[in-house]
Amino acid sequence: xxxxLWRQLIHASGVFIVVLSYFMxxxxxxxxxxxxLAFVEIVFRLDHYxxxxxxxxxxxxxxxxxxxxxxxxxxxxxxxxxxFFQFNITIANAAILILLFGDSASTLIGKRFGKTKLPFQxxxxxxxxxxxxxxxxxxxxxxxxxxxxxxxxxxxxxxxAYSPVDDNVPIPLVSALVISLVVYFIF
Numbered sequence: 001x002x003x004x005l006w007r008q009l010i011h012a013s014g015v016f017i018v019v020l021s022y023f024m025x026x027x028x029x030x031x032x033x034x035x036x037l038a039f040v041e042i043v044f045r046l047d048h049y050x051x052x053x054x055x056x057x058x059x060x061x062x063x064x065x066x067x068x069x070x071x072x073x074x075x076x077x078x079x080x081x082x083x084f085f086q087f088n089i090t091i092a093n094a095a096i097l098i099l100l101f102g103d104s105a106s107t108l109i110g111k112r113f114g115k116t117k118l119p120f121q122x123x124x125x126x127x128x129x130x131x132x133x134x135x136x137x138x139x140x141x142x143x144x145x146x147x148x149x150x151x152x153x154x155x156x157x158x159x160x161a162y163s164p165v166d167d168n169v170p171i172p173l174v175s176a177l178v179i180s181l182v183v184y185f186i187f
Contacts, residue, residue, distance in 0.1 A: 011074065017027075033079045
């Protein structure tokens with residue numbers, strides 16, 4: 001569990017993107033995310049041949065054996081969410097927070113306390129999904145009113161539950177889309 005905890009803490013550190021959104025235009029933030037993604041991918045490839053101080057240690061701590069591209073999908077999900085929902089950065093931020101903290105909570109709680117397997121995804125648990133919903137809802141309340149926050153977290157939870165792998169792209173996109181529909185058609 002120790003390695004997974006470190007992975008999820010690194011995952012949650014993406015909150016810096018939400019913080020920076022208060023100080024940067026969405027287009028600049030997107031370019032920054034693309035630059036970070038490119039930099040980390042280059043360093044990751046170099047790490048296969050050379051020891052890269054600081055980064056090699058982080059890669060060994062955070063890398064899953066079966067998932068070397070998780071970081072790429074993580075940033076692609078964030079970049080696409082910022083791009084398609086830059087018209088309302090609050091919605092984009094809420095969806096990104098749902099990804100960052102809801103997905104991490106789902107993994108940590110599901111692996112530690114999960115007993116009830118989901119019938120359609122045997123490697124995921126009801127306890128993990130409920131943790132996603134609760135944490136995703138709470139963090140999105142920092143950006144949104146109660147109803148859009150809950151509906152966005154619920155959409156993210158369902159997306160995470162049904163995604164077999166690489167849910168870092170669809171979670172924020174689906175959450176942001178559903179939040180947008182709720183905000184623009186109900187409020």
